[in-house]
Amino acid sequence: MKLKINSKGLQGTLKVPGDKSISHRSIMFGSxxxxxxxxxxxxxxxxxxxxxxxxxxxxxxxxxxxxxxxxDGVGFEGLKKTPFPINMGNSGTTIRLLCxxxxxxxxxxxxxxDGSLSKRPMNxxxxxxxxxxxxxxxxxxxxxxxxxxxxxxxxxxIHYQMEIASAQVKSSLLFAALQAKGESVIFEKEKTRDHTExxxxxxxxEIVVNGKEIHLKGSQKLYGQKIIVxxxxxxxxxxxxxxxxxxxxxxxxxxxxxxETRTGVLDVIVEMGGKISVTxxxxxxxxxxxxxxxxxELKGIEIGGEIxxxxxxxxxxxxxxxxxxxxxxxxxxxxxxxVKETNRIDAVSLELTKLGAKIKSTDDGLIIxxxxxxxxxxxxxxxxxxxGMMLQIAALLVKEGMVELEHAEAVNVSFPxxxxxxxxxxx
Ligand code: SPQ
Numbered sequence: 001m002k003l004k005i006n007s008k009g010l011q012g013t014l015k016v017p018g019d020k021s022i023s024h025r026s027i028m029f030g031s032x033x034x035x036x037x038x039x040x041x042x043x044x045x046x047x048x049x050x051x052x053x054x055x056x057x058x059x060x061x062x063x064x065x066x067x068x069x070x071x072d073g074v075g076f077e078g079l080k081k082t083p084f085p086i087n088m089g090n091s092g093t094t095i096r097l098l099c100x101x102x103x104x105x106x107x108x109x110x111x112x113x114d115g116s117l118s119k120r121p122m123n124x125x126x127x128x129x130x131x132x133x134x135x136x137x138x139x140x141x142x143x144x145x146x147x148x149x150x151x152x153x154x155x156x157x158i159h160y161q162m163e164i165a166s167a168q169v170k171s172s173l174l175f176a177a178l179q180a181k182g183e184s185v186i187f188e189k190e191k192t193r194d195h196t197e198x199x200x201x202x203x204x205x206e207i208v209v210n211g212k213e214i215h216l217k218g219s220q221k222l223y224g225q226k227i228i229v230x231x232x233x234x235x236x237x238x239x240x241x242x243x244x245x246x247x248x249x250x251x252x253x254x255x256x257x258x259x260e261t262r263t264g265v266l267d268v269i270v271e272m273g274g275k276i277s278v279t280x281x282x283x284x285x286x287x288x289x290x291x292x293x294x295x296x297e298l299k300g301i302e303i304g305g306e307i308x309x310x311x312x313x314x315x316x317x318x319x320x321x322x323x324x325x326x327x328x329x330x331x332x333x334x335x336x337x338x339v340k341e342t343n344r345i346d347a348v349s350l351e352l353t354k355l356g357a358k359i360k361s362t363d364d365g366l367i368i369x370x371x372x373x374x375x376x377x378x379x380x381x382x383x384x385x386x387x388g389m390m391l392q393i394a395a396l397l398v399k400e401g402m403v404e405l406e407h408a409e410a411v412n413v414s415f416p417x418x419x420x421x422x423x424x425x426x427x
Contacts, residue, residue: 001408005376007396009248009295010425014239016231018043019257020414021167021195024051024093026227028101028175029203030071031060031079035224039069041255042229046413050089054098057082073224076179081107085146088113090341090383090413092120093168095145097196099125100172103134104179105151112146116341116383122147124164125172132156132176157182157218164336165190165309170214178205180218188212192309193261202227230257230288234386235415237265237314242393242422243293244274245324250294251425258287264311266291268318272298272325300327300370308333313340315366316390319348322368323357324397331365341384341413351379351387355394355403376401385413392422 023043028051030037042048052069056062059080061072079102088095088111095111099122102109112118123143126136135150157180162169170186174196177184191212200207203222208215236253243251258280269276274296280289300322303311311318315334322329337344349361354377358369374397381388388410395403411418 001405003392003395003403003405004422004426005395005398005403006400007246007426009427010242010246010251011249011427012425013252013254014421014425015254016236016256017045017415017417018229019232020045020047020234021093021193022229022257023048024091024097025195025199026229027051027055027062027069027071028097029199029222030073030224030227031055031058032076032101033073033203033222033224034075035073037071037073037224038226039071040226040228042069043232043414045416046089047091047094050087050091051094054086054088054094057084057086071224075221076104079105081109085110085112088117088145090114090116092117092341095147096122096125096168096172097175099129099136099147099149100175102149103129103132103151103176104153104155106153108148108150110146110148118145120144121339124166124169128158128160128169128173129176132158132180134176155180155218157184159185161187162189165192166336167192167196167309171196174200174214174216177216177218178220183215183217186214186216188214190306190309191261193259195259228286230286231255232414233257233262233265234313236291237317238389238393238418239425240265240269240276240291240293241317241321242396244269244276244296244298245321246396247295248427250292253291255288256291258289261310264307265314265318267307268301268303268311269293269321271301272321274298298325300325300329300368302330302332304330304332304334304365312336313386316344316348316386317393319359319366319368320352320390320394323352323359323370323372323374325370327370329368329370332362333364335364337365342382342387344384344387347382347384347387348390351391352394354379355398374398376403378404378406380406381408381410383407383410385410385415389415389418392419
């Protein structure tokens with residue numbers, strides 16, 4: 001696909017599509033609760049439909065009237081065996097969280113995904129789930145999908161010190177712990193997104209969180225709720241950066257989710273000197289707000305440590321931002337990027353180098369020298385939605401020639417209307 005280049009400016013307002021992490025979890029909690037759950041502003045993207053279809057395969061009745069998704073909860077004990085393998089598509093969240101959910105189901109089931117998902121590591125969930133009594137195995141004895149899982153009604157609680165900062169591992173264990181015979185304790189390495197903990201409370205469960213230590217009792221019942229999914233700050237980040245680096249731009253993003261375990265990108269933009277303002281919603285229960293950005297002079301900074309899990313999915317677009325900042329930006333402690341939909345450290349440095357950026361991969365991040373003028377070229381998303389969207393924002397700065405993106409369709413994983421929304425903001 002030929003990308004839009006040489007933007008004359010981006011002006012206007014965008015209502016951010018629903019949060020991917022929360023949309024997945026809404027279907028999961030809705031299915032595991034008793035009674036009906038109504039989901040508003042669900043993210044209509046491939047990854048979330050992988051979760052929706054997976055729960056339909058497990059016997060949950062889910063209706064979609066085009067506006068609202070209604071889930072007829074069956075409770076943990078109501079999920080049904082299917083003889084067919086279930087397709088997780090491209091979604092790491094779906095497969096890892098589903099392993100924790102199926103941990104309490106005493107039937108065998110196989111979960112598979114696309115080429116990218118089949119390369120993503122699963123020992124991180126398989127090893128602790130085995131400690132809880134689950135039989136779970138990757139293909140040919142490896143840790144990679146397809147995974148075959150057989151849970152147990154006699155699930156044991158776990159005391160688990162996490163070795164990586166991962167909301168997916170934590171969430172998978174929390175779903176299993178909700179079904180275990182006793183209290184589980186999970187110690188996080190770093191604080192990661194806490195949507196699962198929030199939704200356990202929202203659906204009527206009890207959970208105690210003291211910093212990085214989480215206590216959760218087993219055999220809990222959950223009850224159906226009305227969920228209004230906030231806008232996804234990870235999707236909004238592409239437009240924040242577009243507004244900051246494209247000349248003559250001012251963009252207002254509405255309904256942006258502002259859960260504090262996700263807002264690292266806002267802190268980074270402020271530290272780089274970006275013109276950004278955040279107005280939280282008047283409704284304090286809704287952790288959302290309006291974010292305004294405008295064209296800015298930026299400076300390089302160092303990004304590492306405990307902020308990394310709070311902006312892990314924004315690092316590809318932050319790397320592009322750094323190419324337009326004066327001086328050096330160092331991103332470190334981000335080795336988890338190597339095991340996302342693609343190796344995002346290598347993909348970002350390879351593709352941005354093709355467009356003229358001065359960027360190098362390191363073992364745990366990237367070093368970027370700015371400010372550089374970008375030029376045209378042939379690039380690829382590597383089948384990774386976040387790399388594809390980042391490259392389109394980069395192309396806006398290319399003055400002449402063209403930027404051709406291979407596998408542009410990858411954006412459908414989290415933001416199917418991405419190109420159309422960007423077009424609407426062009427002056
Ligand atoms: O679901 P998937 O494919 O893993 O999606 C990504 C993404 O970029 O959309 C990661 F590639 O987001 C993860 C995120 O990186 C979603 C997520 C969640 O909803 O719990 C947590 C993060 O992953 P992890 O491995 O750090 O827990």
